[in-house]
Amino acid sequence: MTTTTAPRLTRARLLAAGLAVGVVVVAVVVVLRVTGERTVPYEDARSAGLLTLCSADGKPVVEGKVDDRPFAAFALGETGLPPEYDSAGTVATLFAYQPREGIDAGEFSGVPLTAAGLVADPAKPAVAIAENVWSVADFTTAFPATLDGYVQLRLVLGTPGAGTLTENPYDAADIRVDGDSWELVRGGSASCTGAADLVS
Amino acid sequence: MLRRKTTGAALVALATASTLALAHSPAEADFSPQPQDVVSTGSDIIQNSFNFLADGYGALPGYNTAGNRYRFVNFDSSGDAQGRSAFTDPRLLNTITGNGTVGENGVKYIKQSDLRLLNPAISLRAGAPLVVRPSGGGAGGRDAIIADKVDAGIGGWIDIGRSPNSLSTPNQNLAQTNLGTKLFTVQVATDRQLIATATTTNAPTALTADQIYKIYKGEYDTWGDIPGWGTGTVPGSDPAKAGETIIPIILPTDAGMWSIFVTNVDKQITSATVVSSDLRANPNRIEAQQNDPTSITALPPGQQANAIMPFPRGRYNLLGTGYYTQTKEFTGSLATPVTNLYNTDAGHRTAAGNNGIKLLDFASTGDVADPAAPYGGNFPYNAFIRATDVTSNTAWQPGSTLNWVEALFYNPDPDGPLPFVRSAAGIALLEAAGVTPDYRVYDTSNAQIFP
Numbered sequence: 001m002t003t004t005t006a007p008r009l010t011r012a013r014l015l016a017a018g019l020a021v022g023v024v025v026v027a028v029v030v031v032l033r034v035t036g037e038r039t040v041p042y043e044d045a046r047s048a049g050l051l052t053l054c055s056a057d058g059k060p061v062v063e064g065k066v067d068d069r070p071f072a073a074f075a076l077g078e079t080g081l082p083p084e085y086d087s088a089g090t091v092a093t094l095f096a097y098q099p100r101e102g103i104d105a106g107e108f109s110g111v112p113l114t115a116a117g118l119v120a121d122p123a124k125p126a127v128a129i130a131e132n133v134w135s136v137a138d139f140t141t142a143f144p145a146t147l148d149g150y151v152q153l154r155l156v157l158g159t160p161g162a163g164t165l166t167e168n169p170y171d172a173a174d175i176r177v178d179g180d181s182w183e184l185v186r187g188g189s190a191s192c193t194g195a196a197d198l199v200s
Numbered sequence: 201m202l203r204r205k206t207t208g209a210a211l212v213a214l215a216t217a218s219t220l221a222l223a224h225s226p227a228e229a230d231f232s233p234q235p236q237d238v239v240s241t242g243s244d245i246i247q248n249s250f251n252f253l254a255d256g257y258g259a260l261p262g263y264n265t266a267g268n269r270y271r272f273v274n275f276d277s278s279g280d281a282q283g284r285s286a287f288t289d290p291r292l293l294n295t296i297t298g299n300g301t302v303g304e305n306g307v308k309y310i311k312q313s314d315l316r317l318l319n320p321a322i323s324l325r326a327g328a329p330l331v332v333r334p335s336g337g338g339a340g341g342r343d344a345i346i347a348d349k350v351d352a353g354i355g356g357w358i359d360i361g362r363s364p365n366s367l368s369t370p371n372q373n374l375a376q377t378n379l380g381t382k383l384f385t386v387q388v389a390t391d392r393q394l395i396a397t398a399t400t401t402n403a404p405t406a407l408t409a410d411q412i413y414k415i416y417k418g419e420y421d422t423w424g425d426i427p428g429w430g431t432g433t434v435p436g437s438d439p440a441k442a443g444e445t446i447i448p449i450i451l452p453t454d455a456g457m458w459s460i461f462v463t464n465v466d467k468q469i470t471s472a473t474v475v476s477s478d479l480r481a482n483p484n485r486i487e488a489q490q491n492d493p494t495s496i497t498a499l500p501p502g503q504q505a506n507a508i509m510p511f512p513r514g515r516y517n518l519l520g521t522g523y524y525t526q527t528k529e530f531t532g533s534l535a536t537p538v539t540n541l542y543n544t545d546a547g548h549r550t551a552a553g554n555n556g557i558k559l560l561d562f563a564s565t566g567d568v569a570d571p572a573a574p575y576g577g578n579f580p581y582n583a584f585i586r587a588t589d590v591t592s593n594t595a596w597q598p599g600s601t602l603n604w605v606e607a608l609f610y611n612p613d614p615d616g617p618l619p620f621v622r623s624a625a626g627i628a629l630l631e632a633a634g635v636t637p638d639y640r641v642y643d644t645s646n647a648q649i650f651p
């Protein structure tokens with residue numbers, strides 16, 4: 001009977017629609033957090049690609065506590081050493097910078113977080129983040145995240161002959177600090193499986 | 201001294217020729233720091249590691265590599281990045297002409313004692329009038345920052361004194377008088393002075409402090425004078441070499457490494473007080489430039505094998521990386537100086553390695569106050585810093601909360617961010633400089649407060 005079946009269909013459709021909306025919302029949230037639909041309030045013309053943060057057990061790291069040390073085990077880049085450089089002894093160093101309102105990214109203040117670490121494959125730069133590296137809280141103590149909580153991470157390559165290639169494009173990630181937590185707002189999606197094999 | 205008398209004057213001329221390029225080419229047009237840059241002066245042996253900390257080395261980033269607005273500026277000690285001394289122009293000195301009996305007939309000579317070390321000038325701040333470059337860990341590091349009061353517009357330009365010395369109570373009191381503040385000491389690393397020989401040497405496996413003392417004092421002139429030579433009492437001693445004359449290389453009395461040598465021998469010779477003159481008494485001694493392997497390798501082969509000299513392990517290690525360069529002074533003459541034409545002539549940049557020398561008891565670490573122990577002494581890489589800078593509320597870099605001391609050398613907050621010298625990047629640079637990262641902090645009463 002139409003009088004009894006119609007409501008069932010409607011409820012089913014509503015349930016399906018609700019589930020669909022939910023899936024979409026979750027998907028959008030995931031997309032927002034991983035691929036950066038949230039608008040990062042600055043641009044960096046020298047950012048060539050995105051950094052992926054990985055845990056020691058090969059999982060992506062997209063959030064954490066500001067006191068976590070290290071805040072990730074590895075940072076993976078996607079932009080290899082330019083071919084004009086001798087790739088022997090290629091290293092990568094993770095820097096952190098402090099975005100500030102109205103200041104060009106080239107003028108951000110910052111520090112090298114890690115020592116320069118040898119990369120296994122200059123086409124797939126990566127660096128290990130040791131436990132003695134500043135936590136996110138250390139960085140924001142030294143350089144408060146005054147621009148809506150943002151901190152920029154940069155993976156800068158270097159070679160023994162050419163030094164640290166600070167004038168070259170680098171891969172970057174943008175994290176946002178909120179209270180005692182941080183989240184990755186703009187970052188890469190490289191596979192973290194085997195990340196440890198990318199550092200020598 | 202063993203130098204052959206007939207060639208002594210010629211060697212003086214050769215030595216002066218070698219310094220000619222230095223006398224004429226230290227342009228001193230160094231980078232001039234801006235008011236909020238942090239300026240370091242002082243010790244030559246420490247300058248390389250501080251240069252690395254400031255600007256990096258090879259692929260290793262330094263503090264300034266991050267591109268911050270204000271910089272850590274580290275001035276070399278002598279104006280030569282390899283720490284060699286510069287001299288006044290020897291061509292301006294009076295000469296005498298040899299007659300074949302004294303010197304070569306018709307050849308002009310100058311007296312060594314007429315030579316003077318150059319006082320190279322420097323601009324310690326952009327736009328400031330020139331001053332004589334603060335040089336050495338004592339005068340240019342410790343004493344320079346203690347004297348860095350503003351006087352008639354001059355001074356107040358040095359933030360860090362580099363020195364292997366420690367501060368005394370009188371030093372602190374004088375700093376208080378001059379600067380209105382005492383000084384903190386931040387040790388960033390430890391280096392160790394050992395005995396260098398030629399790679400192929402007649403020296404034994406190790407030389408005790410007592411043996412070194414007696415060699416330099418002139419009690420032991422030949423290897424065979426060492427009791428037990430040729431037996432297991434002196435490991436590595438060859439009885440066939442017992443008659444060979446030992447060549448103890450001494451350093452200029454104003455060389456930092458000479459002061460370290462005297463101090464270390466004195467620490468190990470517990471039965472007597474050892475002073476500089478005690479260690480300059482061997483009649484076969486040769487005076488040479490500190491920290492330079494050619495002080496041994498340039499000797500005639502017969503002397504090389506018998507030469508010994510105090511040498512810092514950090515410099516030996518850094519030499520091994522190819523950081524230093526060979527220079528061409530000795531291929532030229534006074535009349536036609538030769539220099540390394542940048543990026544032009546063949547071999548213009550040939551690494552000056554540590555080939556040809558080795559260090560006895562290379563892997564040793566701790567000091568032993570015992571004359572029977574192998575000679576060796578640690579010395580610190582210190583930064584002297586005003587206490588008022590340690591406690592300053594003035595943030596350094598734009599946007600930062602840290603003052604420059606907190607950013608670079610010492611953060612009094614035990615839970616705060618580590619200073620750059622303790623960071624992974626900073627430690628890697630100190631290791632690259634061949635020294636052992638070793639972090640300690642001493643307060644204005646010279647008491648150790650960390651660790």
